[in-house]
Amino acid sequence: MKPSSTETTSVAGSQIAAPADADPIRWRILFVLLVTIFMTLVSVSIVNVALPSIRVGLGATESDLQWVLSGYALTFGVVLVAAGRAGDIMGRGGLFLIGVAIFTLSSVAAGLAPDAHSLNAARFVQGVGSGLLNPQGLGMIQHYFRGDARGKAFGYFGTTVGFSVAIGPVLGGLLIEFGGVDLGWRLTFLVNVPIGMLAIVLGLMWFPRPLILRLPRTGSGLRSLDPVGSLLLGLAVLAILFPFVESGGGAAVWLLLPAGLALVWLWVQWERRYVRLGLTPMVDLNIFSTRSYTNGITIMALYFMGVTSVWVLVALYVQEGDGKTALQSAAFGIPAALLSAYAAHWAGDRVGRLGRKLVIGGLLIALLGLTLSIGVVILFETGHVSIWWLMAPLALVGVAQGTVISPNQTLTLAEVPLDYAGSSGAIMQTGQRIGTAVGIALITAAVFATLAATSWAVAMVVGFGLIACVVVLALLVAIKDQRERMQQR
Structure with a gap:
């Protein structure tokens, strides 16, 4: 199952030959990916520091603060695999930029939130944007880099993770110190906006054309997205994650855990049936072998x-x-x-x-x-x-x-x-x-x-x-x- 030295795959909605050894734009593309990953990770670590200020600034309850963290984690996890498969089919570059735009706009909404409920709604949407863009980033690194170069690219990826984890809490503390109780925590969300806009502009400049997503129009095209499989897996991840991120749900919430495992079993059966029908499943189960x-x-x-x-x-x-x-x-x-x-x-x-x-x-x-x-x-x-x-x-x-x-x-x-x-x-x-x-x-x-x-x-x-x-x-x-x-x- 090792990839050949030259492969053709869908990038930004078009079939483009993937270079075997060198592509003059791949390091630019990696830079855009790393800038965006830096933004999403800094956002997570900043929020951890900002929770006490959010409590004071919005009069948020313990449950509200829990969902500031949990809402993002839930929607991020639920859309990940479906978004990854959509990128494989419809083009990773276009979906990546859509994810960046959603994350950036929801950061504006979070920074301007008038109350805790509005903030949590924005965090749910932020999780969707992050879930859309993250699998496209990994897929594009695999597409553009081979052999030792791929190891270096993932090394830069890890370096970005390290710097973002280091800078996030300190930056959050400084912004809260600078902005005070009410403005400070808002700045921890609004700081994403210039980074997101930069990533979108550079992506439009450097990603391969065309950037318009090739949306499936025919019945067979829509089936290639495997909507039923996407729904089953998304519900399974939601059911498995929810008991662990919702601390105040009581004993009954743990019943979702066996339900989630049952949904995983149903999803596997559905994917196998999809293959028997000659269709392309959302996940090639053979990769698990x-x-x-x-x-x-x-x-x-x-x-x-x-x-x-x-x-x-x-x-x-x-x-x-x-x-x-x-x-x-x-x-x-x-x-x-x-x-x-x-x-x-x-x-x-x-x-x-x-x-x-x-x-x-x-x-x-x-x-x-x-x-x-x-x-x-x-x-x-x-x-x-x-x-x-x-x-x-x-x-x-x-x-x-x-x-x-x-x-x-x-x-x-x-x-x-x-x-x-x-x-x-x-x-x-x-x-x-x-x-x-x-x-x-x-x-x-x-x-x-x-x-x-x-x-x-x-x-x-x-x-x-x-x-x-x-x-x-x-x-x-x-x-x-x-x-x-x-x-x-």
Whole structure:
């Protein structure tokens, strides 16, 4: 299933030959993609810092604040795979720009929201825009880059992620400090507008023509979008995610979880029936027989299930456990984010040569960072060190992030056919979103349950220990994948 050296695929609604080795515009296209990814990720990390100001500025309730985060996550996860498949068929460039436009306009609506309900509505739409553009970005990287160049491109992708994570909380803190209680949080949304407009202008200048989407008009064309399959999978993701992002739904909301799994089963049956009818399904289920792909998405889901919770626990610990401010809390992640950016670039240049060994090494570094973090927490609670020493082991977690995420993306998508590049990448991102939601819900619940009976020190040891267990599972899958690759050779 490895792509040939020259392939033809639909870009922006037209059939354009994909260059095998060099395309003079591909680095410009990558720049547009990275600018937009930077915008969406900064937006997420800024919102985390802005929540207290939103509470004061809009008189928002705890439920309102929960949905500022959850609404975006839900719509983002629901539209991902369908948007990825639509891009494969109708053209990735056009859908990417539509997604950027929706995200930018909804950022304006969020920044001007008169009340909490309007803000949450804007966040729902923001999630749709982000869900539209993200799979197109991954698909376009696969289309325009091959071999070592693809590793470098994903390395730059990881570097952008690292910088955005580092800058987002600090920028949010500065904007809130500058704008005050009411204007400050609005600026955290409005800052997306110039970035989004720049991405749209550069995309119109540099993306291949034509940029008009080729909309399916015939019955067979519409069937190629697989609307029933898209609906089934979207409902399944919604049912699986909702119990984990809605903390106040009560016990009944967990009934959605088995319903979501049943919908996944129905979706698989529908996709198989679609193939038997001679039609093109939204996802080629044969890709799951490619071990590098299934191993890779499993590693990614487990990694996000564990390590994403690190930063949630650290923010809670240093603010509620030690009384630090939100801006001081953001500083704890800066060395980790910057090292993650550098490690992603470094690993991107070497993934073609080292392969899955990079991911294994990164996961081992993550385990070392978590173990040392537990040691620092214990030493701090016994009065031997300052809490600021926690930045050192967290920096190792940052190095791990750079050497796991970008190389794993490259290796996971290496053997995926370009005709399904968007939907396959979207499935990987959906796994990340589900892993993140499940991990944060379960690990923070365990930490708060422990905190109710003991101290912050014990609760953090429990939290970091659970994260380490999940990382060990990811490590075992990575070792399994490496052995299978060696057997194939």
